[in-house]
Amino acid sequence: MINGCLTRGVNGGSDCASCTIALGVIEHLSIVYNESIVASLERFCNYLPSDIKTYCKAAVDFLGPIIVDGFLKNETPDVICHALKLCTDDPDQPECRLFPSKLSSSISLSQRGLNLRHRHHPLLTSLLTSKVCDLPGIKEICKIFENVFNHHMPSVDIDGDHFSTQSSFRGTAWRGKDCNDFSSKIRPGARSVMGDYFIDHNCNGIFGMNSATNKPWEEELCNDTQRMGIAVLGDSVSAHFHIPEQWLDARQLSIGAFEHLVYIIGNELDWPQLSGTTGHINNTWPNIEGTTRSLYARLFDLDHCNHRDYQNIAVNGANSESILNISQTLTRDQKNDVPLLVIYSLVGNDVCNGHEDTIARMTTYEEMYDRVLTELAYLDTILPKGSHVLTTGLANGSLLYQLLHDRIHPLGRVGPPITYAQVYSYLMCLQISPCNGWLTSNDTLRAFTTERAVNLSIAVHDATNAYSPINFDSAFLNFPFDQAIQEWISQGGEPWQLIESVDGFHISQYGHAVTSDVIWSWLQANKPHWIPSINPHNADIERIFKDQGGY
Numbered sequence: 007m008i009n010g011c012l013t014r015g016v017n018g019g020s021d022c023a024s025c026t027i028a029l030g031v032i033e034h035l036s037i038v039y040n041e042s043i044v045a046s047l048e049r050f051c052n053y054l055p056s057d058i059k060t061y062c063k064a065a066v067d068f069l070g071p072i073i074v075d076g077f078l079k080n081e082t083p084d085v086i087c088h089a090l091k092l093c094t095d096d097p098d099q100p101e102c103r104l105f106p107s108k109l110s111s112s113i114s115l116s117q118r119g120l121n122l123r124h125r126h127h128p129l130l131t132s133l134l135t136s137k138v139c140d141l142p143g144i145k146e147i148c149k150i151f152e153n154v155f156n157h158h159m160p161s162v163d164i165d166g167d168h169f170s171t172q173s174s175f176r177g178t179a180w181r182g183k184d185c186n187d188f189s190s191k192i193r194p195g196a197r198s199v200m201g202d203y204f205i206d207h208n209c210n211g212i213f214g215m216n217s218a219t220n221k222p223w224e225e226e227l228c229n230d231t232q233r234m235g236i237a238v239l240g241d242s243v244s245a246h247f248h249i250p251e252q253w254l255d256a257r258q259l260s261i262g263a264f265e266h267l268v269y270i271i272g273n274e275l276d277w278p279q280l281s282g283t284t285g286h287i288n289n290t291w292p293n294i295e296g297t298t299r300s301l302y303a304r305l306f307d308l309d310h311c312n313h314r315d316y317q318n319i320a321v322n323g324a325n326s327e328s329i330l331n332i333s334q335t336l337t338r339d340q341k342n343d344v345p346l347l348v349i350y351s352l353v354g355n356d357v358c359n360g361h362e363d364t365i366a367r368m369t370t371y372e373e374m375y376d377r378v379l380t381e382l383a384y385l386d387t388i389l390p391k392g393s394h395v396l397t398t399g400l401a402n403g404s405l406l407y408q409l410l411h412d413r414i415h416p417l418g419r420v421g422p423p424i425t426y427a428q429v430y431s432y433l434m435c436l437q438i439s440p441c442n443g444w445l446t447s448n449d450t451l452r453a454f455t456t457e458r459a460v461n462l463s464i465a466v467h468d469a470t471n472a473y474s475p476i477n478f479d480s481a482f483l484n485f486p487f488d489q490a491i492q493e494w495i496s497q498g499g500e501p502w503q504l505i506e507s508v509d510g511f512h513i514s515q516y517g518h519a520v521t522s523d524v525i526w527s528w529l530q531a532n533k534p535h536w537i538p539s540i541n542p543h544n545a546d547i548e549r550i551f552k553d554q555g556g557y
Contacts, residue, residue, distance in 0.1 A: 015360065015438040017102045021138040022093035023436055026104050027254065027417060029073065029083035034256035034420035036077075043077045044070070053264050058147065065143030071130065076122050080108045088119025091134045102435035106422050154274055158321050159335060165190040168317075168337040169209075174272030178557055179279040181337075182314030185209035185555065194314040195235045195343045201225035208344075210313040211554025212547060227547055228311035232538040233344040235315030236302050238283040239333050239381070240351040243401070244320035245274070246281035246518060249508040250293035251416040262292050278318040279557075280515060282522035283349055286316065286557050296515030299522050301349070309541040313554045315344070325355040326369055326377040333381060338388045340477065345392035347536065348385060348478075350378075350466075353401040353485050357459045358441035360433070364451075368443070368458050371465045378469035386475050393478035394536045396529075397470045398485045399463025403444035403511075404456040405491070409502045410510045411447070426510045440511045481533060486524040487513070494520050 014020065035046035047070060051062035066073075069090060076086035082105040087093040095101055095116045103115065111118065123131050135141065139148035160170035160177050169184035170177035177183075182194030185206050196208040201222025206213035212224050219226065238244045250270075252263035270293070277294065279287050285300035302316040319336050321328070329352060338346055356369035378397065385395060411427040418424025427447060433439040434446060443455030463484060470482040491501045494516070504517035513521060529536055541547075547554070 015436045016099050017096050017436055018087070018093040019436050020438050022087055022102070023433065023438060024138060025087035025090060025092040026083045029086055030105060030417055030421075031254060031256055031259070032073070033077060033083065034417075035259065037420055038256045043074050047073070050259070053259055053261050055264060055267050058264075058267060061143040061146045063143070064146075065141060068130075068133075068142045072122060072126055075125065079122070081118065081122065082106070082108060085115055085119045085122065088116050089122035091123070092138050093119075100435055102432055104424070104428065104432045150268075150271060154272055155322075158332065162187070164188060167193045168335055169193045174269050179273055179277075180284070180318045182209060182316055183555070183557055185211075191342070193337065194316070195338065195346070197342055197344055198222075198224045198228070201229075208315075209555075210311055210315070211551050212311065212313075223550065224311075227543040228309075228541070231309045231311050231541045231543075233309065233311050233315070234305055234536075234538050235312065235317070235344060235346045236283065236305055236349070237317040237336055237338075237346055238281075238320055238349040238351060239329055239336070240283075240320035240349070241324040241353065241355050242276070242320070242322040243353050243513055244281065244283060244349070244351050245276035245278055245318065245322060246285075246515075247275055247322055247509070247512045248277050248294060248506060248515070249275055251507040252293060254508060255416040256420045260292075266291055266293065274322060276320075276322065277515075278320070280518065281318065282513075282518035282525070283351075284316040284318040285518070285522075294515050296519055298515075299519040301347070301522055301526060304522075304526055305347075305538065309538050310544045310547040310554065311541060312538075314557065323355055324352065326352055326374050326381075330377060330380060330384070333384060336388065338390065338393075340388060340390045343390050345390050345394070345478075348389070348393065348395045349398070350381065350395060351398040351485065353398065354403060354441060354459075356462050357400065357443055357455050358403070360437045360439040360442055362437060362442075364442040365454065365458075368455075369462060371461050374462045374465035375469045378466050379473055382469070382473040382475065382480065386477050389477045391477050394533070395470075395475070395478050395480040396525075396533075397466050397480065397482050399466055399482070400459040401485045401487050402456065403441060403459065404452050405487075405501070406441075406444050406505065406511060407446065407452060410505060413502065415510070416507055429510065440509060445511060483525070483528060486521060486528065487517070489524045490517060490520040493524060 032046050032050055035049055036043050047066050051059050054062050072089050073086055084103050084105055138144055161175035162170045162172040164187045167190035169181050171184055171187050173179050184193055186192040192207050194209045199207045202213040202224040203215050203222040214223055216223055252258040278284050280289055280298045282300050284302045285298040286302055288298050305312045321332050324332055359367045361367050413426055415424050415426050415429050430445040434442055439445055444452055467482045470480050494504055504514055506512040506514050
């Protein structure tokens with residue numbers, strides 16, 4: 007993805023990969039349940055939520071004859087997706103294949119795909135297109151994706167304050183819940199007005215009068231505390247990108263695995279509500295493992311008056327250039343809001359891309375330095391006095407290939423084994439890899455990418471030190487994933503468990519929790535004055551206001 011939008015690539019790109027992986031899962035279902043491809047197609051659609059199931063069955067009705075015929079003739083998903091025109095062999099591009107051939111044939115894979123297509127009715131084959139989103143059934147699903155991935159503001163926000171009452175679609179999973187969507191002056195992070203004796207202006211769930219003292223509760227319980235909200239400006243790591251492995255491992259596919267599919271899509275395949283910065287709930291769904299430990303949760307534990315004061319302004323694919331526009335969706339009023347702790351953390355996309363000329367597309371030291379200065383200057387125009395900004399360097403992605411390349415990918419747990427190295431190579435061939443520079447067997451390229459990442463981290467450090475803020479103080483921290491790994495090992499874990507199992511690139515739920523631990527420990531040791539004191543009234547808040555309206 008680039009700035010939240012799916013990249014096209016070559017040889018069919020993301021359409022080809024989607025088709026090949028989906029048909030691989032269908033074939034694996036037939037192996038697991040010892041059933042026909044027809045039965046597995048029906049089983050797969052029946053696993054989906056009702057509003058998606060209808061579209062799935064429409065797609066199967068249209069494409070099913072070619073898919074079934076292909077598998078009956080012992081063809082691979084690669085061949086069948088060529089037959090469906092979703093995978094191609096573009097001129098001057100290498101051939102991209104994920105599954106090993108089952109047949110010993112002198113006929114090329116693309117020709118076998120063409121032969122398979124020509125065996126079917128001309129009316130059907132004439133309707134096939136090289137774009138998956140033009141196909142019946144899938145077209146409707148794509149519209150949902152396009153609406154989600156092309157917009158990064160709350161879809162329900164009547165008063166235009168960037169806070170919502172809806173959970174997904176950039177709502178409360180990303181930013182604190184708006185308690186009045188008809189007034190932009192009432193929102194998380196606002197200062198109380200007249201002790202919020204009647205209206206909860208800051209949406210922290212504390213308002214009304216104490217009848218015993220005739221004073222507003224907010225005044226009694228929060229006035230003596232150092233309220234502090236938190237926000238993150240980042241990329242897919244901060245947004246917590248996560249594709250459940252249950253979706254690719256046929257042994258784990260079930261109705262439960264897809265129960266929350268629409269919600270997950272609505273959150274752009276991100277899980278900010280569980281992230282290491284703005285996480286605020288613990289999840290019991292089968293789609294993700296691990297507890298939530300976040301910077302926001304720690305600020306809330308210290309002072310319940312900070313309830314709901316979080317903003318996750320992270321976008322999949324964001325880099326130092328695009329964040330300059332994305333950050334303008336951050337909401338803070340210098341006069342009427344409380345201070346904010348901002349984490350500026352772009353850990354990969356300035357060196358990561360899926361292009362063949364990946365080095366030429368990397369950000370330079372000068373570009374990074376100038377953009378960080380520009381961002382800090384902008385933050386100085388919106389952050390209230392007493393705010394803090396913590397910038398981080400890029401992550402050390404050189405560990406990824408080393409840790410995962412010879413492990414079996416979830417897609418390869420049924421049928422012929424498929425390693426992460428094979429998946430990385432396939433995505434790179436299609437030019438849709440999340441990071442050609444690190445997810446490669448090329449040692450020289452991995453080393454160069456790491457060197458550039460270190461160079462850009464120095465640029466972030468230098469710009470942070472060079473800027474003289476007016477309304478906040480700032481600090482720089484090397485992104486502490488190496489320290490998180492050491493901490494995880496000390497707890498008895500293995501490093502690969504901190505990496506997302508499907509994409510083999512992002513930080514897992516375990517990784518988010520441990521990285522949050524490391525950052526919080528660093529703040530305690532190096533910036534203790536940034537951390538609010540414990541509110542002595544927390545127990546009273548719990549007793550009187552219970553869950554403060556929840557999330």
